[in-house]
Structures are given as C-alpha cells and as structure tokens.
Amino acid sequence: xxxxxxxxxxxxxxxxxxxxxxxxxxxxxxxxxxxxxxxxxxxxxxxxxxxxxxxxxxxxxxxxxxxxxxxxxxxxxxxxxxxxxxxxxxxxxxxxxxxxxxxxxxxxxxxxxxxx
Amino acid sequence: xxxxxxxxxxxxxxxxxxxxxxxxxxxxxxxxxxxxxxxxxxxxxxxxxxxxxxxxxxxxxxxxxxxxxxxxxxxxxxxxxxxxxxxxxxxxxxxxxxxxxxxxxxxxxxxxxxx
Numbered sequence: 001x002x003x004x005x006x007x008x009x010x011x012x013x014x015x016x017x018x019x020x021x022x023x024x025x026x027x028x029x030x031x032x033x034x035x036x037x038x039x040x041x042x043x044x045x046x047x048x049x050x051x052x053x054x055x056x057x058x059x060x061x062x063x064x065x066x067x068x069x070x071x072x073x074x075x076x077x078x079x080x081x082x083x084x085x086x087x088x089x090x091x092x093x094x095x096x097x098x099x100x101x102x103x104x105x106x107x108x109x110x111x112x113x114x115x116x
Numbered sequence: 117x118x119x120x121x122x123x124x125x126x127x128x129x130x131x132x133x134x135x136x137x138x139x140x141x142x143x144x145x146x147x148x149x150x151x152x153x154x155x156x157x158x159x160x161x162x163x164x165x166x167x168x169x170x171x172x173x174x175x176x177x178x179x180x181x182x183x184x185x186x187x188x189x190x191x192x193x194x195x196x197x198x199x200x201x202x203x204x205x206x207x208x209x210x211x212x213x214x215x216x217x218x219x220x221x222x223x224x225x226x227x228x229x230x231x
Contacts, residue, residue: 032216043118043224044206051216090159101172102147102214106159 002027002093004074006107014115019063019078021110023091026072032094033074034104035065039087047089050074061085086114119143120223122207128229134195137226139207141188147171147210148190149220150182154203165190166213197230204228 007022025031035047048059055067061084065076074091091107119142129135141148150162152175161174165184176182179197184190194201208222 036222043120044208044222045118046219046221049219100213101164101166102149102210102218102220103161103164103172103174104149104151104220105161108158 002031002095002105004033004091004093004105004107006089006091006110008110009108010111010113012113012115013081015083016080019076019081019085019112021076021089021091021112023074023076023107024072025074025091025093027093033065033067034092034094035059035063035074035076036090036092036106037087038090038109044090047076081112081114083114083116086112088112118221118223120207120209120221122205122223122226124226125224126227126229128231129197131197131199131230133197133230134193135197135228137192137194137205137207137228139190139192139209139223141190141207141209142221145209145211145221146188147213147218147220148184148188149208149210150176150190150192151206151208151222152203153206153225154200157203159206162192164213171213194228199230202228202230 003026005024033050036044050067095103121140146167153159162176164172182192204225206225210220212218
C-alpha cells in the first residue's frame with residue numbers, strides 16, 4: 001500500500017514570506033500525488049496534482065510542488081504567503097489498480113497559520 | 117464551488133438511529149466516492165461507485181452502506197449509530213473510474229454529530 005507522511009503538523013509563517021509544507025511518500029511504483037487544501041468549514045479543494053509528467057507542478061493561488069523521486073518527496077511551496085492561505089493542507093497519494101478504481105490516501109495534514 | 121452537492125450540511129442524531137447522507141456529483145461525472153474525516157482517524161476512504169457499480173471498498177463499517185442510483189446521485193446510509201461515528205462525511209466525484217487523468221473533486225461535506 002502507498003502512504004504519505006506530512007512532516008509538520010503545524011507551520012507558521014509571516015505574511016509575505018515563503019511557505020514550505022513538506023511531504024514524503026512511499027510507493028512501490030510511480031505514484032500520482034496531490035495537494036488538497038481545506039479552509040475552515042469548507043470542503044477539500046484540489047491545489048495541484050502530479051501524474052508523471054513534469055516534475056515541477058504549478059497549481060492554483062501561486063502554489064507549486066516538486067516531485068523528487070530520489071528523495072521520495074513532494075513538498076508544497078509558495079513564494080509569498082497571503083492571509084487567505086491560512087488553512088489545512090493535505091498531501092495525498094493515489095492507490096489504483098489499473099483504470100478500474102481509485103482510492104486516495106491522505107496524510108495527516110499540516111495546519112498553516114499566517115502571521116500578519 | 118466544486119459542483120459536488122451534499123445534503124444535509126449538518127445533522128444531529130441520537131445513538132442507535134439511522135441517517136442517510138445524499139450526494140449529487142458534478143455534471144457528467146460517473147464516479148462517486150465517500151470519505152470520512154474524524155479527529156482520531158483523519159481522512160479515510162470508505163467506498164467508490166462508478167456508473168452504479170461498486171468499484172472499491174475501504175474502511176467502511178458493516179453498519180454503513182452506500183449506493184449509486186441510475187441518475188448517478190449517491191446515498192450513504194449509516195445505521196445503529198455510535199458516538200464514534202460523529203465525523204465530517206465527504207462525497208467526491210470524477211469523470212473516470214481511475215487512471216492518471218482522473219481528477220477527484222470534493223463536496224463541502226455533511227457534518228454528523230451523534231449524541
């Protein structure tokens with residue numbers, strides 16, 4: 001089974017400074033990886049996804065993530081944090097058997113706090 | 117707004133009772149998924165349907181059941197409810213059943229509180 005480990009349960013950054021949310025994955029084959037964000041009392045929104053194309057993936061709201069196979073990492077970054085980025089972020093790996101089904105395995109989440 | 121609609125948004129019920137959560141997928145999506153988010157277990161996959169057929173099963177309790185109807189909406193039935201079933205239940209949908217091109221979109225969830 002595939003899994004993801006989010007290395008920080010809570011990250012605090014000042015507004016306007018860079019954001020780094022760390023994620024390591026475990027997979028027996030080339031994985032599909034995602035970052036989802038959950039704002040308070042909201043659903044899960046897809047930020048970006050990696051599916052074995054370009055290793056640097058650009059997402060919405062200025063976020064990007066780099067797939068590094070040698071380090072089994074898929075860290076999420078943003079050059080400049082905004083107050084609206086405060087939320088819970090989930091690193092996710094897809095388990096699938098062929099094209100017949102799909103199961104997402106979520107990390108434990110990283111709560112991002114933005115300091116004014 | 118993802119286009120996935122879940123009702124009800126909030127539900128409070130007593131132990132031992134049964135509830136039904138409803139989900140309407142995005143227009144054109146054939147796959148529906150159910151996930152549970154709780155404080156102790158995090159986000160867990162429950163079950164997937166594709167065009168009315170069950171495709172994958174996760175950590176879904178025997179007291180829980182789901183189905184996808186011909187109009188593609190889905191219902192998650194939770195019975196003999198226990199305090200530990202209190203959680204946020206997400207429905208999600210996608211066009212395909214799986215594969216690299218598949219993108220899964222989540223609804224805003226149904227908050228279930230069992231008292």
